[in-house]
Amino acid sequence: MEMPFLKANLKALQRHPHVYATVERSLAASLDASYRLEPAKNGLPTLIVEVEGRPITYHSRYDPAIEARRIVDAALQAGRTHVLVLGYGLGYSLEYILERLPVPGVSKQVHVIEPDPQVFVRALSCRDLQAVLNDPRVEWSVGASPDEAGERWGAGLDWTALEALTLVEHAPSIMRFHAYFERIKEKVRYLSSRSKGNLVTLMYTGNEFHTNAFANLPDVLGMPGVGRLFDRFAGVPAVIVAAGPSLEKNVHLLAEVRDRYLIISVDTSFRQLVARGIRPHIVLAADPSYLNSLDFVGVEHETDVVLAVEPMTHPDILTSFQGPKMAMTFGGGLHRLIDRFREPTGTLLSWGSISTTAFDLARRCACDPIVFVGLDLSFQDGRLYARGSYSDDVFYDRVHPYTSLEHETVEYIQTRGVHRIEMPDGTTRFTDENMHIYRSWFEDQFRQTRQKVINATEGGVVTKHVTCLPFREVMETWPGSPVPVGGILRELAKAPVRQDVPGLLGHLRELAAELRRQQNELRRATALCRKLGGQATAGSTPAMLTGPARAQYQELLDIHDHLLDSDELYAWYATHQTRFVTRHAAELKRLKANDDATVAAWVGEIAAFFASADRFHQYQIPLISTAIERLRGTRAAEVTTMTAGDPG
Amino acid sequence: MNILLNGQALSIEGVTPEVTLAELVDTVTEELKESGATIMEIAADDIRISIEQTDELETRRLVEFETIDILTATARDLLEMALGESEEIFGFIDESARNVAADLRNGKVKEAMERHLETLDGLEWLSSILKHLVVGFAAEMSETSIEPRRKQLFDRLAAQMAELQKAQEHTDWVGLADVLEYEIPEITAEGRTLFADLRELVPDAGEPENDDRG
Numbered sequence: 001m002e003m004p005f006l007k008a009n010l011k012a013l014q015r016h017p018h019v020y021a022t023v024e025r026s027l028a029a030s031l032d033a034s035y036r037l038e039p040a041k042n043g044l045p046t047l048i049v050e051v052e053g054r055p056i057t058y059h060s061r062y063d064p065a066i067e068a069r070r071i072v073d074a075a076l077q078a079g080r081t082h083v084l085v086l087g088y089g090l091g092y093s094l095e096y097i098l099e100r101l102p103v104p105g106v107s108k109q110v111h112v113i114e115p116d117p118q119v120f121v122r123a124l125s126c127r128d129l130q131a132v133l134n135d136p137r138v139e140w141s142v143g144a145s146p147d148e149a150g151e152r153w154g155a156g157l158d159w160t161a162l163e164a165l166t167l168v169e170h171a172p173s174i175m176r177f178h179a180y181f182e183r184i185k186e187k188v189r190y191l192s193s194r195s196k197g198n199l200v201t202l203m204y205t206g207n208e209f210h211t212n213a214f215a216n217l218p219d220v221l222g223m224p225g226v227g228r229l230f231d232r233f234a235g236v237p238a239v240i241v242a243a244g245p246s247l248e249k250n251v252h253l254l255a256e257v258r259d260r261y262l263i264i265s266v267d268t269s270f271r272q273l274v275a276r277g278i279r280p281h282i283v284l285a286a287d288p289s290y291l292n293s294l295d296f297v298g299v300e301h302e303t304d305v306v307l308a309v310e311p312m313t314h315p316d317i318l319t320s321f322q323g324p325k326m327a328m329t330f331g332g333g334l335h336r337l338i339d340r341f342r343e344p345t346g347t348l349l350s351w352g353s354i355s356t357t358a359f360d361l362a363r364r365c366a367c368d369p370i371v372f373v374g375l376d377l378s379f380q381d382g383r384l385y386a387r388g389s390y391s392d393d394v395f396y397d398r399v400h401p402y403t404s405l406e407h408e409t410v411e412y413i414q415t416r417g418v419h420r421i422e423m424p425d426g427t428t429r430f431t432d433e434n435m436h437i438y439r440s441w442f443e444d445q446f447r448q449t450r451q452k453v454i455n456a457t458e459g460g461v462v463t464k465h466v467t468c469l470p471f472r473e474v475m476e477t478w479p480g481s482p483v484p485v486g487g488i489l490r491e492l493a494k495a496p497v498r499q500d501v502p503g504l505l506g507h508l509r510e511l512a513a514e515l516r517r518q519q520n521e522l523r524r525a526t527a528l529c530r531k532l533g534g535q536a537t538a539g540s541t542p543a544m545l546t547g548p549a550r551a552q553y554q555e556l557l558d559i560h561d562h563l564l565d566s567d568e569l570y571a572w573y574a575t576h577q578t579r580f581v582t583r584h585a586a587e588l589k590r591l592k593a594n595d596d597a598t599v600a601a602w603v604g605e606i607a608a609f610f611a612s613a614d615r616f617h618q619y620q621i622p623l624i625s626t627a628i629e630r631l632r633g634t635r636a637a638e639v640t641t642m643t644a645g646d647p648g
Numbered sequence: 649m650n651i652l653l654n655g656q657a658l659s660i661e662g663v664t665p666e667v668t669l670a671e672l673v674d675t676v677t678e679e680l681k682e683s684g685a686t687i688m689e690i691a692a693d694d695i696r697i698s699i700e701q702t703d704e705l706e707t708r709r710l711v712e713f714e715t716i717d718i719l720t721a722t723a724r725d726l727l728e729m730a731l732g733e734s735e736e737i738f739g740f741i742d743e744s745a746r747n748v749a750a751d752l753r754n755g756k757v758k759e760a761m762e763r764h765l766e767t768l769d770g771l772e773w774l775s776s777i778l779k780h781l782v783v784g785f786a787a788e789m790s791e792t793s794i795e796p797r798r799k800q801l802f803d804r805l806a807a808q809m810a811e812l813q814k815a816q817e818h819t820d821w822v823g824l825a826d827v828l829e830y831e832i833p834e835i836t837a838e839g840r841t842l843f844a845d846l847r848e849l850v851p852d853a854g855e856p857e858n859d860d861r862g
Contacts, residue, residue: 171752
């Protein structure tokens with residue numbers, strides 16, 4: 001096979017190490033005769049792949065470029081901001097897609113998914129792809145599983161910039177890998193609904209996460225991380241205790257397995273276990289809300305239970321709980337800040353429900369099998385949760401002489417139970433939007449999990465890619481061996497934590513200094529806004545400005561563009577001001593598209609940004625100051641300083 | 649009851665008033681076998697029934713009518729009619745092939761396959777006409793270059809129809825789309841030229857018919 005472009009393309013491909021590695025592995029097999037490159041009638045290369053003796057033509061043998069244009073024109077409507085290319089082939093479509101999208105565009109706004117690395121190697125061999133490989137608008141998944149490709153797409157996306165997604169499908173690839181691409185589409189639908197939900201959550205509760213994380217920062221820095229537990233329970237069965245109404249069916253059996261299973265409880269089911277005399281080994285907490293902190297009222301002194309907390313958890317839980325604590329992280333928020341100055345915390349997945357984190361913890365601990373109880377994710381017998389959870393307290397507050405707890409709960413179910421699910425046994429169950437998404441997540445993850453996963457809920461709606469068995473039967477089939485789970489946990493939890501308090505203090509002081517610098521800039525910028533907004537030139541367009549006004553306008557733009565150059569502070573600002581950031585981006589886009597936009601219009605929008613930055617400063621500076629004060633009070637004897645270059 | 653053949657009285661033995669029009673058609677078809685003529689339509693009193701309306705033919709009996717005229721056409725008649733309709737059919741083939749190709753390239757295989765059957769009908773019509781021209785217009789074509797062109801076009805069409813079939817069997821949709829988008833229009837273009845030249849040779853062919861059969 002002639003490879004006129006391979007060397008240059010491979011050099012460009014080094015920008016994408018994950019694809020480069022796949023291609024390197026595939027090059028050895030690139031002599032496979034089932035992939036035939038042939039010139040089309042117009043001289044461009046085309047590809048024919050023999051599959052089970054059948055030739056599949058990948059591109060027109062007459063004019064592949066025209067063919068690609070037509071496909072893209074049919075799919076890519078105006079206003080679409082992001083594109084998912086399903087099947088790359090030799091890449092004709094991508095080039096035309098990039099022509100149609102604005103430059104510079106948005107980072108990773110086009111994601112290319114090619115399931116067959118051999119096809120991609122042919123593309124690298126016969127066409128000059130350096131431009132598309134170097135284009136920051138494009139992200140690649142080659143030879144990845146559908147789940148990996150979907151996750152990469154979701155993880156790389158700037159969800160605030162996503163307005164409308166177009167799928168450009170390469171029909172021969174779709175036909176050849178039909179199930180693969182169906183799975184990708186399912187994954188994308190699922191990630192979209194979830195991540196847009198996350199964005200909305202961020203808009204409304206982002207501050208709460210951030211405030212809690214700063215309040216908990218000094219405590220979390222010194223806590224052992226759940227990373228210490230990873231792979232420490234290989235082959236030990238785990239049972240995850242969720243708080244669905246079916247928990248009451250088999251919760252009493254948990255006492256019989258405590259010496260053989262690792263029992264992980266979510267916050268909502270903790271009180272119910274304790275009330276029945278059952279102590280889980282680990283209880284997880286991550287909810288930032290005060291309401292969820294009520295789950296720990298009355299169980300603060302359970303010193304045989306390890307509390308694993310995410311830094312954003314409501315601070316009342318950390319201060320009130322008297323037992324051993326470990327830190328865990330979802331990888332967002334202050335994770336990057338904290339983990340630079342301590343041993344690795346241990347990152348776990350979270351998809352909105354703490355049960356998802358409990359599942360990931362069991363996986364990372366190498367437990368096998370992983371058994372769920374109380375994972376209804378649906379309403380059962382007119383109830384939301386098992387009796388005794390904090391939701392009962394919340395609903396009870398609404399009860400008055402003309403209603404009842406049951407009535408309030410049923411009303412909630414009737415309002416929220418929008419998803420009707422026909423079960424294999426012919427019964428019908430109802431679930432709400434959130435639980436519906438969690439169900440999809442679990443079923444999606446189950447199929448990606450190496451360990452055996454069993455749903456012993458004895459109810460609920462989670463049935464795909466999981467073995468459903470009564471818990472009694474699970475105990476008989478996987479009796480397990482006696483394991484000193486409590487002892488192992490205590491040992492892992494009490495070992496000293498490597499942390500660098502002086503380093504963190506120094507960094508926080510630098511951030512405080514940067515915020516003060518920004519405040520000075522803001523004062524200067526506000527004065528410039530006043531001048532430009534009040535001048536006779538306010539009605540002109542920016543291009544018409546001359547002399548000092550032009551220089552002042554340029555300075556204003558510079559401050560706007562560079563005020564938040566610190567990635568760390570910008571991330572916090574974007575969390576605090578999410579709604580403004582989204583609106584501001586749209587407004588700037590509108591102004592740029594309007595050649596007649598006046599200086600007054602521009603200055604007005606820029607001034608709004610400065611006001612937003614000021615609100616952020618008013619919020620952030622006290623958080624940093626408090627954290628610095630508390631860290632300065634940390635007793636030196638409790639600090640094990642990390643040395644420079646310590647791998648952690 | 650009068651039974652006519654193209655307006656001329658026809659005498660058929662063994663036909664009673666109780667037989668159906670379908671049975672009459674079968675009997676007459678048998679008798680016409682050697683003549684090369686084909687029954688096209690039955691004019692029963694004031695009702696016109698096409699030979700393709702088999703249900704109607706099978707339910708109606710001779711006794712219901714006073715006069716039944718059996719209208720026939722020869723192979724040449726049919727070819728002349730076909731030449732007259734060819735512009736419309738070529739247009740249909742081109743458009744249908746283009747749409748099927750576009751659907752296939754966009755992965756809409758189900759929609760494409762539904763339409764593709766109509767395209768194939770059109771191509772089979774063309775193949776049939778090209779095949780029978782040599783019989784219907786043998787005299788006119790013998791002294792011209794039309795016959796070698798006809799044969800060449802017939803062979804090319806046969807080859808491309810085989811390609812279509814092969815691509816369809818292999819579910820090679822891009823290969824199928826290529827033939828429909830690039831090869832078929834060339835064939836229909838050549839067909840148009842050929843038929844235009846033929847109409848010049850056979851002045852009656854393709855002229856609007858003074859068809860009193862409706």
